[in-house]
Amino acid sequence: MDVSIIGVGQTEVKEMWETSIRHLSWYAIEAALDDAHVSKVDALFVGNMLAGELSQQNHLGALVADFAGMRGIEAVTVEAADASGGAALRQAVLAVKSGMVKTALAVGVEKMTDQTGASVTRALATGLDTDYEMMQGLTTAGMGALIMRRYMYEHGVELADFAGFSVNAHANGADNPLAMFRNRLRAESFISAPLVADPVSLFDMAPLADGAAAVIVTSKERAMDMVPQPVEIVGSAIATDAFALHDRRDLLWLKAAELSAQKAMAQAGVVHDDIDLFELHDSFTIMAALSLEATGFAERGKGWQMARDGEIARNGRLPISTFGGLKARGNPGGATGMYQIVEVVRQLRGQAGACQIADAKIGMAQNIGGSGGTAVTHILQIRD
Amino acid sequence: MDVSIIGVGQTEVKEMWETSIRHLSWYAIEAALDDAHVSKVDALFVGNMLAGELSQQNHLGALVADFAGMRGIEAVTVEAADASGGAALRQAVLAVKSGMVKTALAVGVEKMTDQTGASVTRALATGLDTDYEMMQGLTTAGMGALIMRRYMYEHGVELADFAGFSVNAHANGADNPLAMFRNRLRAESFISAPLVADPVSLFDMAPLADGAAAVIVTSKERAMDMVPQPVEIVGSAIATDAFALHDRRDLLWLKAAELSAQKAMAQAGVVHDDIDLFELHDSFTIMAALSLEATGFAERGKGWQMARDGEIARNGRLPISTFGGLKARGNPGGATGMYQIVEVVRQLRGQAGACQIADAKIGMAQNIGGSGGTAVTHILQIRD
Numbered sequence: 001m002d003v004s005i006i007g008v009g010q011t012e013v014k015e016m017w018e019t020s021i022r023h024l025s026w027y028a029i030e031a032a033l034d035d036a037h038v039s040k041v042d043a044l045f046v047g048n049m050l051a052g053e054l055s056q057q058n059h060l061g062a063l064v065a066d067f068a069g070m071r072g073i074e075a076v077t078v079e080a081a082d083a084s085g086g087a088a089l090r091q092a093v094l095a096v097k098s099g100m101v102k103t104a105l106a107v108g109v110e111k112m113t114d115q116t117g118a119s120v121t122r123a124l125a126t127g128l129d130t131d132y133e134m135m136q137g138l139t140t141a142g143m144g145a146l147i148m149r150r151y152m153y154e155h156g157v158e159l160a161d162f163a164g165f166s167v168n169a170h171a172n173g174a175d176n177p178l179a180m181f182r183n184r185l186r187a188e189s190f191i192s193a194p195l196v197a198d199p200v201s202l203f204d205m206a207p208l209a210d211g212a213a214a215v216i217v218t219s220k221e222r223a224m225d226m227v228p229q230p231v232e233i234v235g236s237a238i239a240t241d242a243f244a245l246h247d248r249r250d251l252l253w254l255k256a257a258e259l260s261a262q263k264a265m266a267q268a269g270v271v272h273d274d275i276d277l278f279e280l281h282d283s284f285t286i287m288a289a290l291s292l293e294a295t296g297f298a299e300r301g302k303g304w305q306m307a308r309d310g311e312i313a314r315n316g317r318l319p320i321s322t323f324g325g326l327k328a329r330g331n332p333g334g335a336t337g338m339y340q341i342v343e344v345v346r347q348l349r350g351q352a353g354a355c356q357i358a359d360a361k362i363g364m365a366q367n368i369g370g371s372g373g374t375a376v377t378h379i380l381q382i383r384d
Numbered sequence: 385m386d387v388s389i390i391g392v393g394q395t396e397v398k399e400m401w402e403t404s405i406r407h408l409s410w411y412a413i414e415a416a417l418d419d420a421h422v423s424k425v426d427a428l429f430v431g432n433m434l435a436g437e438l439s440q441q442n443h444l445g446a447l448v449a450d451f452a453g454m455r456g457i458e459a460v461t462v463e464a465a466d467a468s469g470g471a472a473l474r475q476a477v478l479a480v481k482s483g484m485v486k487t488a489l490a491v492g493v494e495k496m497t498d499q500t501g502a503s504v505t506r507a508l509a510t511g512l513d514t515d516y517e518m519m520q521g522l523t524t525a526g527m528g529a530l531i532m533r534r535y536m537y538e539h540g541v542e543l544a545d546f547a548g549f550s551v552n553a554h555a556n557g558a559d560n561p562l563a564m565f566r567n568r569l570r571a572e573s574f575i576s577a578p579l580v581a582d583p584v585s586l587f588d589m590a591p592l593a594d595g596a597a598a599v600i601v602t603s604k605e606r607a608m609d610m611v612p613q614p615v616e617i618v619g620s621a622i623a624t625d626a627f628a629l630h631d632r633r634d635l636l637w638l639k640a641a642e643l644s645a646q647k648a649m650a651q652a653g654v655v656h657d658d659i660d661l662f663e664l665h666d667s668f669t670i671m672a673a674l675s676l677e678a679t680g681f682a683e684r685g686k687g688w689q690m691a692r693d694g695e696i697a698r699n700g701r702l703p704i705s706t707f708g709g710l711k712a713r714g715n716p717g718g719a720t721g722m723y724q725i726v727e728v729v730r731q732l733r734g735q736a737g738a739c740q741i742a743d744a745k746i747g748m749a750q751n752i753g754g755s756g757g758t759a760v761t762h763i764l765q766i767r768d
Contacts, residue, residue, distance in 0.1 A: 072643055079460065090460075
């Protein structure tokens with residue numbers, strides 16, 4: 001890998017009814033351009049899942065390029081359900097690696113809170129299998145519930161055993177001024193929260209949100225001359241799995257998460273102990289547990305123990321969700337994967353403020369789409 | 385450029401109510417795999433515009449990878465309105481050029497005819513500017529009408545002067561067994577056709593359709609060992625323009641078409657006379673005329689004369705729409721750009737059947753999104 005990040009930007013994550021998709025995108029892009037000290041790029045990759053459904057706006061590549069003052073440049077939208085953000089960065093990496101694009105901008109943007117809950121629930125389910133799952137009434141929360149119930153049954157754990165993930169996310173989010181939820185959460189509240197889809201409760205799943213985040217990449221050589229703290233992308237991989245839950249050989253194994261992490265780690269030449277933090281896809285606590293297991297940080301059936309034992313805290317063995325994760329920072333769909341990258345970059349640069357973890361040199365981000373049909377893994381490294 | 389095409393496949397273009405998106409995709413992919421004599425690829429790029437809106441199905445990358453028996457591989461969806469097909473091929477090219485992907489599959493797929501005309505018209509308008517154009521009632525036909533009316537006024541031409549484009553498209557489509565419309569069209573019928581959006585008439589605009597087409601690419605070196613007739617991609621470029629019509633400096637100049645063609649021709653090291661055929665984006669006759677002008681094959685205001693003078697016929701100076709183009713082969717949205725590529729490949733290989741033009745060595749394809757906000761140009765070449 002010879003691609004480095006030279007600039008990152010992000011907006012607050014919250015309900016922003018007065019802000020359009022183009023404005024959201026621009027705020028993140030403007031911050032990233034400022035950060036990289038450049039005014040233009042050669043290609044734009046927009047990660048987005050639901051603008052067509054929820055804002056009746058497709059063709060975001062050209063729209064955002066134009067609004068960002070970059071009329072003429074190469075631009076497309078990249079979609080892989082909730083993994084659209086990570087997938088957009090992956091295309092930017094490939095573009096720079098190809099030698100056909102010098103500097104590429106990846107922006108993840110999503111606007112989900114203008115519509116009714118029913119509309120958004122329905123739109124989100126388009127990331128599942130429409131013909132075989134959504135048509136039978138499956139929602140993303142229902143999907144999370146099916147997996148979680150099976151996990152509880154197979155591994156003999158209870159709802160309370162997942163509390164640590166949400167408690168950790170909120171503890172970190174409380175220190176992130178851009179987070180949607182900045183309140184701390186007690187384990188007792190987690191357990192008594194209203195159910196959304198038994199056993200998934202309100203405090204178990206990440207909130208839908210509006211937001212945008214942007215990342216600018218160029219070749220490693222150019223990056224070293226351009227910014228004081230380039231962050232190298234040492235691993236970048238997308239993998240897929242059986243699309244529908246009923247087609248999985250193993251309901252409790254995120255094969256795409258495993259595959260993409262293995263590929264990215266092989267590219268980076270790192271082992272688990274080398275990784276200082278892991279921004280994972282905690283859309284549900286069960287997804288956090290399964291991600292830790294599939295990527296090899298925990299044994300099968302024991303991911304939840306890392307939360308119970310505090311290993312995922314900012315001072316733990318493997319900090320996760322260091323800015324609040326999807327649960328507390330908020331989950332703006334196709335932008336989420338880009339927030340993960342921005343957050344890892346801030347940690348590696350030592351610019352994480354109150355969320356800073358100590359001595360972070362190598363960080364991993366993993367963005368998951370649908371019920372695990374797509375997983376995108378990036379490994380970032382800062383050199384001394 | 386060091387990327388070559390080793391396989392192509394396509395389905396019929398028509399109304400296919402009984403065929404799902406995954407099946408459509410698979411039929412095209414299966415044909416392309418057979419053509420390339422391979423059973424698997426390393427990455428999949430799905431070009432699609434409206435599956436989310438019209439079939440409530442997003443996340444096509446993982447879905448199609450799974451259904452095509454390639455569970456595990458890298459896969460994403462690429463969207464740039466009607467230019468999604470060309471844009472997906474562009475990502476496949478970048479992926480192979482990057483060295484991170486050996487063999488990539490690009491499939492364009494669209495299913496538009498299951499819904500009511502009003503739903504589809506509304507969905508298609510999401511490729512225009514929703515906040516400033518669609519909300520005021522602009523449709524794609526209305527967009528075509530605004531541009532066409534201005535062209536007629538500025539250049540002093542009449543509706544009848546555009547007839548040659550549709551007559552040529554239908555003459556060629558009549559020889560293409562996969563085309564949606566295989567009837568010949570007389571200029572008199574063109575002139576007397578019912579108006580859709582004055583001056584755009586029924587025989588002036590391309591029909592919406594279902595369809596899928598697929599292209600497999602790998603490095604030029606590998607391609608030479610794999611298939612007897614590899615087709616090299618010697619030029620590949622995407623460019624953008626002002627997104628909304630009202631923001632264009634010049635309503636009659638497709639700047640993105642000009643820019644992407646210039647880039648692709650510079651990469652290929654070819655001049656206009658070297659190009660033996662041009663599969664252009666004739667969604668409306670006015671778009672065909674403007675494409676010829678923006679790409680430099682005709683002078684400003686004179687694109688329509690190439691149709692009048694028969695220069696665009698299969699035995700003319702620059703054959704266009706050789707299998708019927710969008711007008712007669714049919715326009716399955718995000719699949720259209722991939723059909724263009726498949727058709728150029730068939731011409732260069734001498735496998736165009738009754739649609740064959742003589743001595744085709746270099747062909748160009750241009751896929752346009754929205755009202756011209758995106759243009760993707762590819763130049764293909766076959767070596768003796």
